[in-house]
Amino acid sequence: MSVYTQLTDDQFAAFCQSFGVSFARAIPITQGIKNSNWFIQTTDDTDGAPSYVFTLFEERPPADIEKMAVILNQLDGKLPVAAPLAVIESEAARTDNDKRYVIHYEDKAITLVPCLAGAHPEQTTQAMCHEIGAALALLHETLQALQPSEQYGVPLYPWSDVRDRESQFMPSDEAKLMRDIWHAYTQLPLATLPKGLCHLDMFADNTLWNLSLNNSQKGEARLTGLLDFTEVSAEHYVMDIAITINDFCTTWGDAEQGESVNFDRSKMAAFLQGYESKRPLGADEKRALPVMLAKAAVIFWLLRLNVIHYNRTEGRTGDNIMVKNPDLMKRLSAYHWSHVEKAQNTVFVLLNTHSNTDQNNQIVGVFSSITQAEQAREQLIRDQLTPDQLSNHSHFLIKEYTLDQLL
Incomplete structure (x- = not known):
């Protein structure tokens, strides 16, 4: 740091x-x-x-x-x-x-x-996302012993104040994006979503892994360290899930790659499977996750803008001062929000293209979000396909259908 x-x-x-x-x-x-x-x-x-x-x-x-x-x-x-x-x-x-x-x-x-052994991963894998999901769930479960949780966690940062300050200087489309996501968040059933002590900064660079060449080649990287517990607060578990997914399931391109932002939904499905192996998500949490993903990206967009503001007002300069690009989180916010908007008028149908029945493309599930459809597909792939077939996701397809329209 x-x-x-x-x-x-x-x-x-x-x-x-x-x-x-x-x-x-x-x-x-x-x-x-x-x-x-x-x-x-x-x-x-x-x-x-x-x-x-x-x-x-x-x-x-x-x-x-x-x-x-x-x-x-x-x-x-x-x-x-x-x-x-x-x-x-x-x-x-x-x-x-x-x-x-x-x-x-x-x-x-x-x-x-x-010091803990291990190294920060430059790239994550589905297996790593599965393992960090299970670790985050175990963290949530273990810290339930510290009650009342509000007495152990630090106060949540007043991000709405930062939003109001920074939005004055944003282009109108960026300010609208942030405002729309924030409003959707306030419409969630926040009072009924489970909450407790959360890490709230579980990025890949706050984790350590055994990344030896032999283990990496075998896909056996193992978690060896969880770092930076300064932001632990009483918060909705699904927000902590969203924060962790946003980093572990995104490939961040460097400057030579145009600082691209590529979100991997198969990694997210693996993460959720790992998490639910320790703590099953409730129906309200699953419905809230798409908006939480967008809101979590907004929070880190604001965090990076706030660091720039703080460094400027405190006169902090020099080679030892690191600033992360807030535009990356802005782009991730826009990506997640586009999925939220699309899902409002869309259903996602999971099809088995290799069914043993006489009918082709047997419908095996209908879902209200792409996240739930992808998670169901990953589970079916694990449960029903042979080892030789596991790499072939074409056995199960997801098709999107817009409501109230003729096909």
């Missing part, structure tokens, strides 16, 4: 000693956009590999980071997370049940966590 606050080696050494760690070297981490982070090499790291990640939280108050430490300890042992080290207390200050995980520097919080 970006480095905003500069520390000396003497300061690093003193902070690390508070956690019982012998400091040798700090290496800046420049990916990301919010906090200042460094890898820490210790005097025991003979091979030169860092053992810890040192984070100075630029915006979140220390009390919020203390809550994050409780959340990570709740997940520790069930999911691959890096729980913060406890501060070494004197005998007089030590209590059995009151550990401290945060130290303060100029009203900012500092934590030290073990």
Whole structure:
């Protein structure tokens, strides 16, 4: 992540000693956009590999980071997370049940966590989407033990304020897109959608995987780390699902590729299958998902605009400051919204083109959204096709039909 606050080696050494760690070297981490982070090499790291990640939280108050430490300890042992080290207390200050995980520097919080093995994936696969879906569901289930959830999560950011500020400077078509998506979101049955503690930033670059050549060739990449729990809040689970899908199921082209945005709906179907293997979605959640996908993209569109605004007002400049292109999320918002608009007057019919019956193209399902039709198709492919047939999706076709029209 970006480095905003500069520390000396003497300061690093003193902070690390508070956690019982012998400091040798700090290496800046420049990916990301919010906090200042460094890898820490210790005097025991003979091979030169860092053992810890040192984070100075630029915006979140220390009390919020203390809550994050409780959340990570709740997940520790069930999911691959890096729980913060406890501060070494004197005998007089030590209590059995009151550990401290945060130290303060100029009203900012500092934590030290073990490095996790693995690497960030440059591209995701269907298998990885399935696994991260199952992991997110397990996260949702595990954190239900922390009640009331609002006391453990940080407050949700007032994105409507950012929307009102930024929309003044947008072209009219962009402002309308954002306004339409926001209105559709408010029309969802929000009061009845299940909610609890959510990660809300589960992008691929906040995960680690075993991506060794042998495993990659066999399609056996395994999740080894979940990172960045600073945004954990009490929110609708389907919003957390949408945020994760938006990154894991999208291929983001680099500048040489014209910064293209390519959403893969087969990856989304795999993600949902993985998620529902741990926590089945309710009917209202399935109906809400298409709008949530659009709203989640809008939130990250606004987040990136807000970072640009914040850097400008704070005078932040330099090579260590990373800014992500907000237009990518704008394009993803438009893509999802086009599917929402289309689905309002469309049904999706799932056909078996290799039915054993006398009729060709036997209808096996009719769905109100392409997402549900694709998820059903993926399940049928897994359940009914032989291993030799699995790569041939043409056994099951999805056709779209506009309502109230002659065929």
